[in-house]
Amino acid sequence: MAKKSSKSKGASAKAAEEHEVAETVQKTGDASNSEEIDKAFEEAMKDGAGESAKSGSGDEDGDEDVEIDVSAAIQASGGHLDLDKVTVKDIPGVGPSIAKKLAESGFSSIRAIATLPPKMLMQESGIGEKTADKIIKAAQEICKMEFVTADVVFEKRKNLGKIVTGSNALNEILGGGIETGAITELVGEFRTGKTQIAHQCCINVQLPVDQGGLSGKALYVDTEGTFRPERLAKMAMAKGMDVKEALKNVIYARAYNSEHQINILRQARKLIETQNVKLIVVDSLISHFRSEYFGLGALGPRQQLLNMHIHQIQQLCDTYMVAAIVTNQVQAKPDIFFGNPTIPAGGNIVAHGSTYRVFMRKGKGETRVAKIIDAPGLPEAEAVFKITEKGIEDAET
Numbered sequence: 001m002a003k004k005s006s007k008s009k010g011a012s013a014k015a016a017e018e019h020e021v022a023e024t025v026q027k028t029g030d031a032s033n034s035e036e037i038d039k040a041f042e043e044a045m046k047d048g049a050g051e052s053a054k055s056g057s058g059d060e061d062g063d064e065d066v067e068i069d070v071s072a073a074i075q076a077s078g079g080h081l082d083l084d085k086v087t088v089k090d091i092p093g094v095g096p097s098i099a100k101k102l103a104e105s106g107f108s109s110i111r112a113i114a115t116l117p118p119k120m121l122m123q124e125s126g127i128g129e130k131t132a133d134k135i136i137k138a139a140q141e142i143c144k145m146e147f148v149t150a151d152v153v154f155e156k157r158k159n160l161g162k163i164v165t166g167s168n169a170l171n172e173i174l175g176g177g178i179e180t181g182a183i184t185e186l187v188g189e190f191r192t193g194k195t196q197i198a199h200q201c202c203i204n205v206q207l208p209v210d211q212g213g214l215s216g217k218a219l220y221v222d223t224e225g226t227f228r229p230e231r232l233a234k235m236a237m238a239k240g241m242d243v244k245e246a247l248k249n250v251i252y253a254r255a256y257n258s259e260h261q262i263n264i265l266r267q268a269r270k271l272i273e274t275q276n277v278k279l280i281v282v283d284s285l286i287s288h289f290r291s292e293y294f295g296l297g298a299l300g301p302r303q304q305l306l307n308m309h310i311h312q313i314q315q316l317c318d319t320y321m322v323a324a325i326v327t328n329q330v331q332a333k334p335d336i337f338f339g340n341p342t343i344p345a346g347g348n349i350v351a352h353g354s355t356y357r358v359f360m361r362k363g364k365g366e367t368r369v370a371k372i373i374d375a376p377g378l379p380e381a382e383a384v385f386k387i388t389e390k391g392i393e394d395a396e397t
């Protein structure tokens, strides 16, 4: 049976929704292929089933009549709003009750609000739909989200920060390293090196820019209990770093279930703003979702919540230009007899949610093979690297 996926949803509405989703899936016929099931549920969600979970009651907070006068705010500040200093409280029309709700749910930055879908702002802060819409529009106005030409985007992308992985071959197929502002998904069977790369990047992100880092900290969300500070220490030592300092720069959180995982990411916003976090690791992205939501009736709610979670991560990447590494498992593909019999878990939701998808497999001995399987602008290239006592290295050194 599916878990409760939304605070605002009544039990009967939820039961009806599950029934509706299950029916939709049954209508699609053969449900033996999990990929197909995932797809069918996603379709069902798009068609409106489950919508009740996403939308709030609208006027429950009594803030519906809020009028937000952006030009007054800009004028009041002399025409130059410093986005790093201004908060939602500074927008005329945002009264104390809304400001409190926003602050309590971690939304103090206008930049963060400007990039949120209204439904997410509603869900996370508990404010009504119209108010959420108005606040986001006001924030967008202040941030001046305009059309730009490709050359501007080109210049911006040239300056995108990258975190080196430890292997030049792997950096090269990634276009320089783990990119900021994007989700890089490492997917593969057990012991293929996903956690090792994540650990290595937590060390490398601390390096100065000219050494392939971002002079920043890492936030490590561990869902499987495989985080090892002693491994980080060895990797830091191999780079001649101050080990104690290096460990202090990795902020760790153990997520005990999917709701906890989502909550940690909600709190991440404040940490990123105050602690110079440049890398978020979620290892693994979907293990809790997979174990908690099983059976046909649970797939729809699972995918819906997972979708929200991935957007949560993407939104942090977009807003604060941090990099995200998420790890993912593989699942058996029953209809494949030749070639790779496994596919990434999580269906289309994860496939569409991650920007770069790297498939990893074991090579000879300590070597591993990484292949870019889905990346905007990058070819489907392969790189061989190895995992040693020092960390991630090129296979031929």
Ligand SMILES: Nc1ncnc2c1ncn2[C@@H]1O[C@H](COP(=O)(O)OP(=O)(O)OP(=O)(O)O)[C@@H](O)[C@H]1O
Residues within 6 Å of the ligand: 188, 189, 190, 191, 192, 193, 194, 195, 196, 197, 226, 366, 387, 388, 389, 390
């Ligand atoms: N100190 C070390 N020295 C050399 N190799 C190591 C060391 N620590 C780990 N490894 C290698 O890394 C492998 C484990 O990789 P990792 O934990 O990253 O796998 P994973 O892809 O995250 O697997 P899972 O899906 O089980 O989480 C080990 O099997 C070993 O080959």
Ligand SMILES: [Mg+2]
Residues within 6 Å of the ligand: 194, 195, 196, 226, 283, 327
């Ligand atoms: Mg692992």
